[in-house]
Amino acid sequence: MYLIVLLLPFINAFFLGFCGRLIGTIGSGVLSTICMGSSTLIALLLAYEILVNDAVVHIELYKWVESEILITHVGLLYDTLSVTMLLVISSISTLVHIYSTSYMSDDPHVPRFLCYLSLFTFLMMVLVTSDNYLQLFIGWEGVGVCSYLLVAFWTTRIQANKAAIKAIVVNRVGDVGVILGMILIYKTIGSLDFSALEAGFVKPPILDNGARLDPWAPWAPIGILLLIGCIGKSAQLGLHTWLPDAMEGTDSNGSRAPQHKWTAGVFLMIRSFPLFEKAPLALLIITIFGALTAFFAATVGLVQNDLKKVIAYSTCSQLGYMVLIIGIEGSHNVGLFHLFNHAFFKALLFLSAGAVVHSTNYDEQDMRKMGGLIHSIPFTYTMMLIGSFSIMGLPYLTGFYSKDLILELTYSGRNMGVPYFISEQGHHLESLEGSIGSQGGDKRPWGGAEGSGPAPLAPPLIALWPESEPSRGSAFAFWLGTFAAFLTAFYSIRLVYITFIISPNSSKESLISSHINIVDKRVLTVLSLLCFGAIFFGYLFQDILIGDIEHPIVPPFIKVLPTLAGVFGMSLSLLLYWGFDSIGPLFILPIYSFLGGAWQFNHTINKLIAIPFFNFGHWGTYKTLDRGWLELFGPQGAGYLGTRVSQAISNLQSGVISRYALVLLSFTIIFLSLWG
Amino acid sequence: HAQRVTRLYRQCLRHSLSWIIERDKWRREAVCIRARFDANKNITNMTVANQLYEEAMKEFNLYKHPDPYVHPDSPGGVRYERNIPPP
Numbered sequence: 045m046y047l048i049v050l051l052l053p054f055i056n057a058f059f060l061g062f063c064g065r066l067i068g069t070i071g072s073g074v075l076s077t078i079c080m081g082s083s084t085l086i087a088l089l090l091a092y093e094i095l096v097n098d099a100v101v102h103i104e105l106y107k108w109v110e111s112e113i114l115i116t117h118v119g120l121l122y123d124t125l126s127v128t129m130l131l132v133i134s135s136i137s138t139l140v141h142i143y144s145t146s147y148m149s150d151d152p153h154v155p156r157f158l159c160y161l162s163l164f165t166f167l168m169m170v171l172v173t174s175d176n177y178l179q180l181f182i183g184w185e186g187v188g189v190c191s192y193l194l195v196a197f198w199t200t201r202i203q204a205n206k207a208a209i210k211a212i213v214v215n216r217v218g219d220v221g222v223i224l225g226m227i228l229i230y231k232t233i234g235s236l237d238f239s240a241l242e243a244g245f246v247k248p249p250i251l252d253n254g255a256r257l258d259p260w261a262p263w264a265p266i267g268i269l270l271l272i273g274c275i276g277k278s279a280q281l282g283l284h285t286w287l288p289d290a291m292e293g294t295d296s297n298g299s300r301a302p303q304h305k306w307t308a309g310v311f312l313m314i315r316s317f318p319l320f321e322k323a324p325l326a327l328l329i330i331t332i333f334g335a336l337t338a339f340f341a342a343t344v345g346l347v348q349n350d351l352k353k354v355i356a357y358s359t360c361s362q363l364g365y366m367v368l369i370i371g372i373e374g375s376h377n378v379g380l381f382h383l384f385n386h387a388f389f390k391a392l393l394f395l396s397a398g399a400v401v402h403s404t405n406y407d408e409q410d411m412r413k414m415g416g417l418i419h420s421i422p423f424t425y426t427m428m429l430i431g432s433f434s435i436m437g438l439p440y441l442t443g444f445y446s447k448d449l450i451l452e453l454t455y456s457g458r459n460m461g462v463p464y465f466i467s468e469q470g471h472h473l474e475s476l477e478g479s480i481g482s483q484g485g486d487k488r489p490w491g492g493a494e495g496s497g498p499a500p501l502a503p504p505l506i507a508l509w510p511e512s513e514p515s516r517g518s519a520f521a522f523w524l525g526t527f528a529a530f531l532t533a534f535y536s537i538r539l540v541y542i543t544f545i546i547s548p549n550s551s552k553e554s555l556i557s558s559h560i561n562i563v564d565k566r567v568l569t570v571l572s573l574l575c576f577g578a579i580f581f582g583y584l585f586q587d588i589l590i591g592d593i594e595h596p597i598v599p600p601f602i603k604v605l606p607t608l609a610g611v612f613g614m615s616l617s618l619l620l621y622w623g624f625d626s627i628g629p630l631f632i633l634p635i636y637s638f639l640g641g642a643w644q645f646n647h648t649i650n651k652l653i654a655i656p657f658f659n660f661g662h663w664g665t666y667k668t669l670d671r672g673w674l675e676l677f678g679p680q681g682a683g684y685l686g687t688r689v690s691q692a693i694s695n696l697q698s699g700v701i702s703r704y705a706l707v708l709l710s711f712t713i714i715f716l717s718l719w720g
Numbered sequence: 721h722a723q724r725v726t727r728l729y730r731q732c733l734r735h736s737l738s739w740i741i742e743r744d745k746w747r748r749e750a751v752c753i754r755a756r757f758d759a760n761k762n763i764t765n766m767t768v769a770n771q772l773y774e775e776a777m778k779e780f781n782l783y784k785h786p787d788p789y790v791h792p793d794s795p796g797g798v799r800y801e802r803n804i805p806p807p
Binding site for chain 2: 151152198201203292349406407408411412413415546547549633636637640641
C-alpha cells in the first residue's frame with residue numbers, strides 16, 4: 045500500500061509515455077482515471093491510518109549511497125506532513141487528470157500530456173514521502189523538469205518554450221541554495237536524514253573548549269540557504285519571475301499541476317522546521333519574505349487582465365502567507381493547513397477559469413473580452429464566486445479557517461527575539477542581543493571585559509528561548525498581510541465582475557459559443573467536488589491538522605480586521621468598476637504600468653544580472669578563455685605554434701648562399717663576444 | 721501622412737478600449753477621439769499637420785495602455801502558434 049500509492053502514477057506515466065499512441069485519447073483518459081483514482085483511494089486509507097490514528101510509518105527500502113563520507117538510503121516516511129501532502133497531491137492530480145480528458149479532448153497530444161502530469165505527480169509524491177534530503181532533492185529536481193515539460197507542452201509555441209526555459213533556469217538558482225544547505229546540514233549533524241535532524245536538536249548547540257558561542261552558526265546560514273531554495277521553487281519575491289510566464293504554455297489544468305511544485309518549497313521549510321526553530325534570524329527573514337511576497341503579488345494581481353495571470357499572482361500571494369506563518373514559532377502546522385485549504389479553492393479557481401476560457405470562441409483569456417457570462421455559464425460563475433469568497437477568507441468558508449488564524453498568530457508573533465543563556469550552575473547570563481552584529485565584541489554573556497581579547501574557557505551553556513513580545517518583524521508582517529487580504533478581495537471580485545457581471549464585451553460568435561458549449565459532465569463533477577472542498581474542508585480538517593494550535597487572544601478589532609479588509613476590498617472593487625467609467629487621473633498611469641510590469645523585476649533582473657552574465661559568458665569565458673587563452677596554450681595552440689615554428693625554420697633553408705654566410709657570420713660574432 | 725494618421729487613430733481606439741473595458745462607455749470616448757481627429761482633417765499645411773501629428777503621438781504615448789489587448793490567434797496572443805502543422 046505504501047509503495048503502490050507512489051507506483052500507480054509512475055506506471056500510468058510509463059505506460060502512457062510509451063504506449064499512449066496505441067490506446068489513444070480515450071484509452072489514456074480511462075487508464076489515467078483508474079490509476080490516479082486508485083492512488084487517491086490509497087492515500088485516503090493512509091490518511092485514516094496516519095492522521096486519524098496518529099501513527100507514523102517509516103520504511104527503509106534499500107541502501108543507496110554507501111561511502112566513507114556519506115551513507116544514505118532510499119526510504120519512505122509517512123507522517124502527518126507527508127500524508128497531508130499526499131492527500132492533496134493525489135486528489136487534486138486525479139481531478140486534474142479527469143478534467144484534462146474533457147478540456148483537452150481536441151488536442152492531438154493528450155496521452156503525452158497525461159504522461160507528463162502523472163510523472164509530475166509521481167515525482168511530487170517521491171518528494172513528500174522521502175525520509176532524507178537527498179531523496180527529497182531527487183523529487184525536487186524531477187518536479188522542476190516535469191514543470192518544464194508541461195509548460196513547454198505546445199512545443200511549436202515560442203513563448204511557451206521561453207517560459208519553460210525561464211522557469212527551469214530561475215528554479216536552478218534556488219536549487220543551488222538547497223544543495224549548499226544540504227552540504228552544511230551534513231557537515232553539521234553528519235547525516236541527511238530527517239530523523240537525525242530532529243535528534244540533532246535534542247541538545248541545543250553547545251560549544252566546547254572556549255570557542256565563542258555564536259548562536260547564529262550554522263543554523264541561520266542553513267536556514268537561509270533552504271529559504272533560497274523555497275524562494276526559487278515557491279516563487280517568492282526575487283525568484284518569482286518565472287511564475288506568470290509559466291501560465292503562457294499550458295491550459296488551466298496544466299497550470300494547476302505546477303502548483304504542486306510551488307508548494308514543494310513550503311513543504312521543505314515545514315519539513316526542516318526543527319532546524320529553523322534554532323535560527324531566529326532565519327525565521328525573521330522568512331516572515332519578512334513571506335509578507336513581502338504576499339503584498340507584492342497582491343499588488344500585481346490588481347492590474348492583470350489575463351484570467352490565469354490574476355489567479356497565478358493570487359497563488360503567489362497565498363504562498364507568501366504560507367511562508368510568512370512558517371516564520372512564526374510553533375505555527376508551521378498552520379502553514380500546512382493553509383496549503384491544504386489553498387489547494388482546493390485554488391484548484392477550483394483555476395479549473396473554473398479553464399471552463400470559462402473553453403466556453404469562449406477563441407480560447408479567450410483576456411477578461412476585457414468577456415463579460416455577461418453569468419447568463420451563459422451560471423454554474424461556472426457560481427464555482428468561481430465560491431472560490432473567490434474562499435480565498436478572500438469570508439467567514440466559515442475553507443480559506444477563513446487558515447487565513448484568519450495566520451494573521452492572528454502573526455499579530456501575536458513569537459520568536460522574533462534572541463536567545464539568552466544560562467550556565468549549568470544556573471547563572472543567568474546577559475542576552476546576546478546587543479552583541480549580535482556589533483563590532484569589537486561588546487557584551488560577553490560569559491563574562492570578560494569589553495575588548496579583552498578572546499573569550500576565556502566558557503562554562504557549559506544552555507541556550508533558552510525567551511518569551512518574546514510581538515516584535516517589529518511580526519507587526520510588519522501582520523499589516524502587510526492584512527493589506528494583502530484587502531487587495532486579494534479587490535482583485536478577486538474584479539475578476540468575477542469583469543468576467544461575468546458587466547455587459548458583454550466579446551464578439552457575437554464568442555457569446556453564442558458560450559451559450560452553445562455545454563459544460564461537460566466530467567468538468568461539472570470535478571468542479572463540484574472542489575467546491576465541496578472549498579466550502580467545508582477547512583472546518584472538517586482543522587482539528588486534525590491544527591488541533592494543537594492555540595488560537596491567540598487578540599483584541600476584537602484585530603480579530604475582525606481581516607474580514608473587514610476583505611469586505612472593504614470587495615466593495616471598493618465593485619464601486620470603482622461599476623461607478624466610474626473614465627480612465628482615471630493621470631498619476632494612476634505610471635502606477636498601473638509599474639504594477640502591470642510586476643514592479644519591473646523582469647526588466648531590472650535583465651539589465652543588472654542576465655545581460656551582464658550573458659556578456660561575461662560570451663566575451664569572458666567563451667571568447668577570451670575557451671576560444672582564446674585555452675586554445676592558445678592548449679593542444680590547438682601547441683599544434684599551431686609547432687606548424688608556424690617549423691614553417692619559419694624551413695623558410696630559413698632558402699637555398700641562397702649569401703644568407704647561409706650571413707647566419708654563419710652572425711652566430712660566430714655572437715659566440716666570440718659571449719665566450720671570447 | 722494619411723496612412724500614419726489613420727494608423728494613429730486606430731491605435732488610439734484600440735488602446736482606449738483596452739482601458740475602458742465596457743463598450744458602451746468606450747463608445748463615448750471613441751466619439752470624442754473621432755471628433756478630435758475630424759477637427760483637424762481639413763488642414764492642408766504640412767508643417768502644421770506634422771506638428772499636430774507629433775503632438776498627438778506624444779499624447780498617445782502618454783496614455784497608451786501598457787498591456788493592450790491582443791487577439792488569441794495574433795502574434796503575442798495566447799493561442800498563437802499552438803499546435804501548428806509541421807512544414
